[in-house]
Amino acid sequence: MNNFFFKCIVCEKEFDRSEVSYTCPACGNNLEVLYDYIKVLKQFLFFSTTGKYAGLIWKYLPFLPLKEDEVINKICIYHTPLVKSINIQPNLGIKGLKLFFKDDTKLPSGSLKDRASAVVAAYALQNKKEKIITASTGNAGCALACISAMVGVKPLIVVPRSAPEAKLVQITVYGAEIIKYNGSYDECFEYVLKLCEKHKSYFNRSTGVNPFTREGKKTVSLEIWEQLGNKVPDFIFVPVGDGNIISGVWKGFKDLYFCGLIKVMPRLIAVQSTGSNSISLTFSEIKQKLKGGHKLSELLSVIKLKKVKSKTLADSISVDLPRDGYAAIKAVFESCGDVVEVTDKEIVSAIKLLASKEGIFAEPAAAASFAGFLKYSITHRRVLENKKVVVLITGHGLKDISAISKN
Numbered sequence: 001m002n003n004f005f006f007k008c009i010v011c012e013k014e015f016d017r018s019e020v021s022y023t024c025p026a027c028g029n030n031l032e033v034l035y036d037y038i039k040v041l042k043q044f045l046f047f048s049t050t051g052k053y054a055g056l057i058w059k060y061l062p063f064l065p066l067k068e069d070e071v072i073n074k075i076c077i078y079h080t081p082l083v084k085s086i087n088i089q090p091n092l093g094i095k096g097l098k099l100f101f102k103d104d105t106k107l108p109s110g111s112l113k114d115r116a117s118a119v120v121a122a123y124a125l126q127n128k129k130e131k132i133i134t135a136s137t138g139n140a141g142c143a144l145a146c147i148s149a150m151v152g153v154k155p156l157i158v159v160p161r162s163a164p165e166a167k168l169v170q171i172t173v174y175g176a177e178i179i180k181y182n183g184s185y186d187e188c189f190e191y192v193l194k195l196c197e198k199h200k201s202y203f204n205r206s207t208g209v210n211p212f213t214r215e216g217k218k219t220v221s222l223e224i225w226e227q228l229g230n231k232v233p234d235f236i237f238v239p240v241g242d243g244n245i246i247s248g249v250w251k252g253f254k255d256l257y258f259c260g261l262i263k264v265m266p267r268l269i270a271v272q273s274t275g276s277n278s279i280s281l282t283f284s285e286i287k288q289k290l291k292g293g294h295k296l297s298e299l300l301s302v303i304k305l306k307k308v309k310s311k312t313l314a315d316s317i318s319v320d321l322p323r324d325g326y327a328a329i330k331a332v333f334e335s336c337g338d339v340v341e342v343t344d345k346e347i348v349s350a351i352k353l354l355a356s357k358e359g360i361f362a363e364p365a366a367a368a369s370f371a372g373f374l375k376y377s378i379t380h381r382r383v384l385e386n387k388k389v390v391v392l393i394t395g396h397g398l399k400d401i402s403a404i405s406k407n
């Protein structure tokens with residue numbers, strides 16, 4: 001077992017494992033998981049030189065809060081392709097741009113959420129948790145259901161009844177228990193919190209409250225770094241709802257940095273839907289206040305995340321109140337990144353372009369990152385010259401065909 005401890009994203013206090021259930025005991029915000037990085041590096045170099053778990057997510061076990069046991073061997077998740085753009089990049093006419101797509105549609109349940117669910121499910125089993133439960137817009141539920149099938153347990157998934165049909169079918173066919181909730185994702189989230197208060201043996205995987213989902217999602221960064229020949233890209237475009245994927249992407253590079261394996265960091269561009277833009281609005285407010293000389297850490301503890309009434313066809317990023325919003329905003333500022341908003345129309349065009357020119361079929365939320373890149377590439381042509389850019393494609397198009405068949 002890797003020794004780890006927690007640090008609060010907002011108040012930055014540190015806690016021992018034994019002091020924490022889910023969130024910060026001091027201020028209630030989300031926690032980050034930190035390790036002894038000398039040990040992490042030593043173990044990672046051993047894994048790399050011996051070829052242990054080569055090609056599998058478990059190559060990054062030294063970076064995770066898990067031990068090596070039979071549970072790990074049951075969860076089979078391979079690295080996903082980092083695809084160089086063949087047809088789109090030359091048409092953009094940006095000098096020296098190198099454009100890549102990180103294709104996480106290829107994961108077992110078809111979304112990046114498999115990375116998080118693999119780590120949470122393994123943690124739950126290794127720590128004798130009785131039942132895993134999660135609120136989900138759809139994909140986290142599919143992922144948890146899929147991984148649970150691999151390890152032979154039955155989780156409880158709470159999703160909005162309005163989630164795309166394919167995602168509801170996926171959850172059921174993997175054999176999970178499902179509650180199709182009459183309400184939004186935000187209401188599902190609150191309902192799961194209540195269930196966990198009532199049933200103390202439940203282990204809540206919901207995004208944000210569970211500090212280990214970010215740990216799983218960060219493996220995408222470790223892969224990108226290795227696939228680029230141990231190089232860091234200049235930019236990464238990430239679709240953002242709750243903000244846990246983007247904070248995971250940042251955590252991956254931070255861990256590499258803490259190990260001394262990299263010396264520079266990428267700039268992260270968060271892409272939100274105009275119909276679900278809480279992080280974008282809050283980011284702008286903080287950016288304004290930073291100009292007035294305030295410190296980011298002070299602002300994060302006083303500024304409330306803007307609550308919106310989300311409405312977008314990109315269901316996976318349709319969130320009223322982002323559950324990992326502060327970590328996401330921190331990641332964008334720390335990386336000298338930015339936030340871009342895209343409309344549903346721009347998302348639909350991006351789906352079609354990506355599928356027809358590169359052969360990658362993304363669901364709306366997953367194509368939002370590409371739509372954001374296209375928008376950014378118009379306004380920031382010079383900034384992107386001679387840069388290596390990765391666009392994260394986080395979920396498969398077949399998960400929600402209604403979005404595209406109607407538009």
Ligand SMILES: Cc1ncc(COP(=O)(O)O)c(C=O)c1O
Nearest residue numbers: 139241242243244245316394395
């Ligand atoms: C396909 C896809 N893309 C992007 C996201 C957004 O991730 P986050 O909510 O962590 O910002 C999700 C979350 O459900 C998703 O399923």
Ligand SMILES: [Zn+2]
Nearest residue numbers: 008011024027
């Ligand atoms: Zn705190």
